[in-house]
Amino acid sequence: MKALIVTCHFPTDNKTDKHGWFKRLELFIDALKDIAEIHILYYLSEGEGNFTLEKTAQIETNLSSKLNKKVSLSLCPYVVRGNLVGKLIDLILNSYDQQRLFSSRNSLESRFLKEKLEIIEPDIIFFSRLLSIVPALGTKYNFPAIFFDIDDVSHTDYYKRIWKYKLRYLGNFWEHIKSAPLFFFQTLHKQLLLSRAVGISDLTFVCSEIDRKYISEKFNGSQVQTVPNAVTIPTEKSSLPSNSNLLYLGNYDQSPNNVIGANFLIENIWPLIYQQQPEARLIIAGKSPENIRTYSDNIPGVEFTGFVPDINALYDQTRVVCCPILSGGGTRLKIIEAAAYGKAIVSTSVGAEGLEIIDGKEYMLRDQPEDFAQACLELFKNDFLCEQLGNQARAAAIKHYDRNCIINLIQKDFQQL
Structure with a gap:
C-alpha cells in the first residue's frame, strides 16, 4: 500500500520542533509506516525560505533514519491568498456554485498535488490540518481514499471565550473590538473550508469527543473518528520533589x-x-x-x-x-x-x-x-x-x-x- 501525506506543518528540526502539531503528525506517520510506503508532500510557507536540494535530501535522510523506513519527501511553495475581499468572494461563490469554489485559487499548489498523485498513484492520501487540504478543494481528480485530520476547530468559539474572561486577561480591549468584524469573516471562511474538506474526505479525524460531535452535527452524514493526542507512557512515575x-x-x-x-x-x-x-x-x-x-x-x-x-x-x-x-x-x-x-x-x-x-x-x-x-x-x-x-x-x-x-x-x- 502507498500513502501520500500532505502537510503544511513539518518538523524540519527534530531537536527543537516539539509543537503539538508536529507530535500529532508524527503519530499518524508512525501509524502508516508499518502498513504503507510513505511519501510526504510538504507545502512550504513563504516565511520558511527556499530549501535547497541538499537540505531537502538531508531532511529526507534524517526522517528515514528516525522511522527506520525509506521516506520520499517533496516540497512545494504555498502562497496563502487570504485577504478579506478574497474570502468574501469565496463565500459568495459557495452560495450558488460550490463546484467553482477555489477553482482559480491555489493553482500552483493544486497542480503540484495532482502531479504527485499521478506519479505516486497512492492508495490513500492523508491531509494533516485544514490548510493542507485547501489545494485539493479546487482540484478535479479521481482521488484515492482521503483521510483528513482536523485537530483544532477553535475558530468557532474564540470570541465566546474572550467574553467569558471579560477581555481583561487577553490584552488591549479596543484591539479585540476593532478586529471583531475581520475575525467574523475569517470564521465564516474557515467554516466554509472545513465544510468542503469534510465533504470530500472518506474519514475525518478529530482529537476529542467534543470536536467529533460538533463536526458530525454541523456536517450531517460525515464519517468522523476520534483519535486522541497521545504520548509514550514513561516506564516509571516521576518523583515528587519537596520544592515549590x-x-x-x-x-x-x-x-x-x-x-x-x-x-x-x-x-x-x-x-x-x-x-x-x-x-x-x-x-x-x-x-x-x-x-x-x-x-x-x-x-x-x-x-x-x-x-x-x-x-x-x-x-x-x-x-x-x-x-x-x-x-x-x-x-x-x-x-x-x-x-x-x-x-x-x-x-x-x-x-x-x-x-x-x-x-x-x-x-x-x-x-x-x-x-x-x-x-x-x-x-x-x-x-x-x-x-x-x-x-x-x-x-x-x-x-x-x-x-x-x-x-x-x-x-x-x-x-x-
Missing part, C-alpha cells in the same frame, strides 16, 4: 494561545502565589519565550528556560504542572504528558477541555486567578494530595492516551477503509 516549583511548558513561536496563557499566568496568577510563598519558583519552559510580554521584566521567582532537551529532568524538578490556557481548541498535549509522568495538574476549563480527566480526581480545575493560585499553594504544601492527583492522572493517561494503543487504532481505520 511550578511548571508551564509550551511552544511560544507558533501558538498565540500559549503566549496568552503565559501572560495570564505570570501577570495575574503568579503575583498571588509569590506573595504568600516567596521561595516558590515558576518555570516557563519551551521554545521562543521572548514572545511572552514579561520576558525581559526580571519578575522575581520566574525563570525562562527556553527549549529543554531533557524532559525527564524537567519533570523531576517540578512539583506542580499548570495549564492556564484561555483560548483555542483541540486537546492539550502538555496536560496528557504531565499526567503520564504522574504530576499534579492545575488547569483552566479551556486548558482541560476535551480530555478524559476528572476535576478533583485527576487534576484541579480553576478558572479565576485567585482560585488557580490557591490550588497551587495547596499542592505545594500537601504531599498526599499531590501524590493522589498524580497517580490518578497517570492511570487516566495510560487508559486513554497510550501512544501504542492509539497507533493501533489509527492503523485499523486506514486498513478498514
